Amino acid sequence: MISPMPCSHYIIRKQYFLRGVCMTVMRKFWSKHTIIAAISAAALTLSGCAASNALNEEEDAPAADTSDTVKVGVLHSLSGTMAISEVSLRDAELMAIEEINAEGGVLGKQIEPVVEDGASDWPTFAEKAKKLLQKDKVATVFGGWTSASRKAMLPVFEQNNGLLWYPVQYEGMESSPNIFYTGATTNQQIVPSVTWLLENKGKSFFLIGSDYVFPRTANKEIKAQLKAEGGTLVGEEYTPLGHTDYSTLISKIKEEKPEVIYNTLNGDSNVAFFKQLKDAGITADDITVLSVSIAEEEIRGIGTDILTGHYAAWNYFQTTDTPENEKFVAAYKEAYGDDRVTGDPIEAAYNAVYLWAAAVEKAESFDVDAVKEAAGGIEFKAPGGTVTIDGDNQHTYKTVRVGEIQADGQFKEVWNSGEPVKPDPYLETYPWAEGLN
């Protein structure tokens, strides 16, 4: 789970703030009662606004077994703060569906996407998932980005025996029988990148992250790994989501003089951190920064001049050199515009559709249990290299890549794992990880 969860944060801030303002004003004017009414009215405004601009929402059409189409759900945030990231995933999934339909569909049926808007709001995700499963009777759902949205949908899929394809790298420690994880788990991104840094960039680490579950979980794992592999930890700092002043944190970094900064900051904070790091006179030559939430899309918003020379760990880059990727990037740009860039979660979302279609073909059925049964071992020649579904934990084997950010905003791959890495969401094969969960 990489991306910001600023939505909840944002609402909390506004409400907190309202309370602050109200306190002052209250002294002068109002009773508590009016203020509660005002806050709830305001909250309504907020959610109303988020729901009103849902894109592409399709209402239910009659479902019938005899029809020559099969319905699948596409459930991402098309409005609200998370729309920044999730709209691209919807685009990639719709593109894959279109491609499969052009080739004749699945089991002779055309795939009919039912697009819903999760509106960056976790209960909405659960509600829309329920609607897709119970009312639209979709064969499967592709959706989610934040871990919070996945956790909200999980019980719905388990109760209704539905099928969810979740396309974003996340913190691991989960394996639901009703979810397929096509993004990386920790041992396919963070663990190998730490090993690479230790071997190539230095032993002393400074960990910085946004203050919530993903960075704290990830850093717990990194600390255990550093201990086991001979690294030293010189500092560990967390800042609230949306934090914009990094001067003090940077002077702490200067004091500790680490060789490597491992960055799990999320969202806008990255912009402030990198700008101010450069101003303080620290360049990529002095200290290597490796990030896990900066993909091609984010680089454009931070500014390439500031990021050049720093690193990121992913399973796919737009520059990954495979014939499949060449085709994928060209098709994506053709469909959505030349200025669009692809990236790791976008590729994972695209793969998810193909993996599901292949599993259905193998099962010769759209039935959830049959598809799950057939899914193990399914292979797909993805843009980022071959991916294979692991039948045991429903994650995928993925190739790990470390890339250096170039002046044109793209990555130059400096290392990859050579072969797809077996997913290990609970880090069971790493002795140092014992006792972490």
Next chain:
Amino acid sequence: MAVVITQLFNGISLGSILLLIALGLAITFGLMNVINMAHGEFIMAGAYTTYVVQQAFSHYIPASLFNYYYVAAIPLSFLIGALLGFVLEKTLIRFLYHRPLDSLLATWGVSLILQQVARSIFGAPNVAVTAPTWLDGGLTIAGAVLPYKRLFIIALVTICMVSLYLYLDKTAAGRKMRAVTMNRSMASSLGVSTKKVDATAFAIGSGLAGIAGCALTVLGPIGSTIGTYYIVDAFMIVILGGIGSLIGTVFGALSVGMLGTIAEFWSGASMAKVIVFVAIIAFLQFKPAGLLSARTRSLE
């Protein structure tokens, strides 16, 4: 030693940034008593103005002059902020002067609308502004690096402060503004057009938010939600400084800046926020009117 200098400077720098974002609010909230939740979005407007000016310069102006885009962006950000503020005052705020709770909700609605407008025009992802090269690097004093960008913001806020002081104290329009905020009905009965004064004051406050947005582009992100990152702090500082007192706002910003950096250095960023808020709440328990409260003869 270098660390002490750096931290001292960081405190002043954070204070100056906080002051810059709170200065406009000190007028609209402090002097005019309007709770403007859209203040953060005027900051956003200033930031996007800077982005647009930069884009225009890189497309239509010879590359050798590119570095001066920032000089053009500052007054333009002020104008755009002021224009937005003026329109908001004329179309909405002026009907709500006696209904502060309604203005709170209405301006919150406006803030959401402005965010969505920005998202529609510039897209949801952040945009990048390249800082002019003359702001790159920093001054080295005894091993401590003082970034030029932060020095520049300190200078900018000083200029804004001094101009505001001169305007309020030395010009007829400014004196009218003070007269209206101190005693509206008396000023009105003496022939001051309070409507005009209200509109001007609100526009100036919003314009200052625009300048803040322009300045923040060199340090932070530029996206549709940046206003929300700063607005809580801005209100906090105006309240801490004492509603109605500009000098109070200065002291409020500097004390929050210093306390924030010291607390962050000894604990962490999240804890520092807690410490600052607890300190402010505790302080307001003993001195509810803030650091410096404006004395007025008006009856409330």
